[in-house]
Amino acid sequence: MLEDTEDPIVKTVQPTIKTGRKWKVIEAVDEAKECLKIKEVIGQTQTDRKGLGSSTAKWWSKAEGKEKRDMVINEIRLNEDSRRVQKAVQQPQQGQWTNWDNALQKSLTWNEIWHMAPLRISFLIRSVYDLLPSNANLVRWGKKEDPTCPLCQGRQTTEHVLSFCKIALSQGRYTWRHNRVLQELAAIISTAKGETTLPNTNALIFTTEGGAKSWHGRSVRTTNQIKCLLDGCDDWDVSADLPEWDSHPSIIKETRLRPDIVIHSASTQQLIMVELTVPYENRMEEAHIYKKREIHEPDQTARKCRLQSCGDAR
Numbered sequence: 001m002l003e004d005t006e007d008p009i010v011k012t013v014q015p016t017i018k019t020g021r022k023w024k025v026i027e028a029v030d031e032a033k034e035c036l037k038i039k040e041v042i043g044q045t046q047t048d049r050k051g052l053g054s055s056t057a058k059w060w061s062k063a064e065g066k067e068k069r070d071m072v073i074n075e076i077r078l079n080e081d082s083r084r085v086q087k088a089v090q091q092p093q094q095g096q097w098t099n100w101d102n103a104l105q106k107s108l109t110w111n112e113i114w115h116m117a118p119l120r121i122s123f124l125i126r127s128v129y130d131l132l133p134s135n136a137n138l139v140r141w142g143k144k145e146d147p148t149c150p151l152c153q154g155r156q157t158t159e160h161v162l163s164f165c166k167i168a169l170s171q172g173r174y175t176w177r178h179n180r181v182l183q184e185l186a187a188i189i190s191t192a193k194g195e196t197t198l199p200n201t202n203a204l205i206f207t208t209e210g211g212a213k214s215w216h217g218r219s220v221r222t223t224n225q226i227k228c229l230l231d232g233c234d235d236w237d238v239s240a241d242l243p244e245w246d247s248h249p250s251i252i253k254e255t256r257l258r259p260d261i262v263i264h265s266a267s268t269q270q271l272i273m274v275e276l277t278v279p280y281e282n283r284m285e286e287a288h289i290y291k292k293r294e295i296h297e298p299d300q301t302a303r304k305c306r307l308q309s310c311g312d313a314r
């Protein structure tokens with residue numbers, strides 16, 4: 001792409017770029033250029049739900065310099081992506097990820113992969129391409145004769161082990177980590193609710209010499225000011241979505257919500273919902289955004305019930 005530069009010296013330089021035997025950069029660039037020219041002939045097609053003519057397209061003949069280079073790079077990326085998907089669809093075992101409908105999109109950068117623990121990256125790749133030694137795979141590889149799950153006697157595939165085994169679900173194996181953290185959190189909140197500060201109704205009113213009730217334009221911080229969310233009333237009820245804890249109040253049961261912890265006060269009509277996510281350490285931000293989006297709806301429902309709702313824990 002050096003031929004598009006304005007510098008005459010750079011323009012004449014034609015370096016030979018060494019790449020692998022199967023993929024040649026000159027061929028890829030030529031193919032991308034041809035694709036861009038064909039796209040221009042076809043014209044703009046509607047690909048989303050926006051109104052006709054609302055999206056603008058860049059055309060190869062009108063682009064210059066860096067814009068042209070970016071278009072070629074983008075086109076090569078698209079071509080490589082579509083080739084990869086085509087190949088994956090043809091592979092019944094390793095290409096199973098093409099059938100995942102409800103999976104969350106996760107883009108991994110080289111930097112993230114580089115900093116991952118070797119065992120974790122190995123597990124991640126082998127779980128995506130179904131190469132973990134599940135009983136079904138061991139039978140396929142001729143290492144074992146019985147593909148059944150020792151817990152439920154169903155066929156033990158990777159998917160079954162990670163999220164489908166009924167017995168593992170009933171034993172709480174999938175929610176163990178989440179529930180242990182939730183238990184700790186609920187116990188701490190339960191203790192903290194007894195240490196709240198009630199509003200002091202007998203607070204002294206300062207009177208100035210002239211008889212006015214208080215000093216104007218000055219706020220005096222006192223120890224009676226509300227410091228934490230639970231201050232202001234003493235009848236908080238804590239319920240958690242755990243078998244050994246009290247069940248949620250009826251107002252929550254009427255909705256289809258299942259918050260992890262509900263802190264409820266009947267006298268002040270306040271309701272605090274806590275939603276807990278226990279993600280992997282470097283997925284905190286991502287999980288927070290996902291959970292925030294999920295919590296938006298509960299928030300609306302709670303407002304309808306004329307209750308104050310807040311709370312989000314990570």
Ligand SMILES: [Zn+2]
Pocket residue numbers: 149150151152153154160164165166167168
């Ligand atoms: Zn099972």
